[in-house]
């Protein structure tokens with residue numbers, strides 16, 4: 428078991444190594460081994476469980492020489508945003524599962540890419556200056572990919588800033604509030620018997636839904652000139668809420684939000700993006 432863990436960790440290191448090269452890896456603070464593949468390295472820290480499935484190992488090994496964007500993620504709402512963006516933008520990428528249920532996000536290899544130990548993260552071997560770049564925080568990744576592809580972030584300055592503003596609204600408001608609500612309502616329901624935190628995050632989540640409902644009055648998407656990274660950042664959270672606690676957040680009170688989320692999901696590339704690195708379970 429330990430040997431399999433070391434093997435996978437080494438594969439991940441070699442993916443990063445082969446994509447970046449030693450000089451570029453040093454820029455990202457990633458130290459790379461030049462030792463042989465089968466030589467044992469103490470890369471797996473205590474408590475870091477690895478996915479031993481051969482498919483997980485295979486997907487890592489296949490991408491060792493890839494020049495595509497490397498996606499390290501899992502299909503939670505934050506992870507889905509990036510899958511959606513990559514699919515919608517038609518950018519080539521290699522997906523790698525970082526299973527947060529098995530604490531793989533705390534592995535030394537992953538925290539070299541995202542020091543905050545959260546999915547999603549990407550490594551683009553062809554960064555803006557021609558050198559590899561690692562990007563974490565899903566909102567920053569959406570902006571990065573929009574700029575790289577020239578898609579879904581309007582060139583019109585007014586629409587562009589509106590888009591950024593709604594991405595920030597999702598990142599600073601909807602994500603954290605829905606996330607905390609999910610934590611107290613579901614994950615910690617047996618640990619915290621005081622109703623205060625659940626109620627606080629429930630009412631705040633509903634207040635945010637009302638803000639979106641108002642914004643969608645007379646609009647097909649959040650920004651007037653069409654589908655954008657603002658929509659991509661937000662609709663996975665609505666689907667998450669609908670899947671897990673539609674009554675608690677009284678989602679039926681927000682018909683425009685529901686219709687808009689369905690419109691986003693009706694786009695084939697967006698629907699496909701939500702499935703990237705999915706374990707087939709609710710996030």
Ligand SMILES: N[C@@H](CCC(=O)N[C@@H](CS)C(=O)NCC(=O)O)C(=O)O
Nearest residue numbers: 503505527544545546547564565566
């Ligand atoms: N603000 C971050 C939040 C990322 C985040 O919270 N990711 C969660 C999954 S949705 C995660 O990695 N959780 C694992 C953990 O906290 O151990 C972003 O949008 O990228």
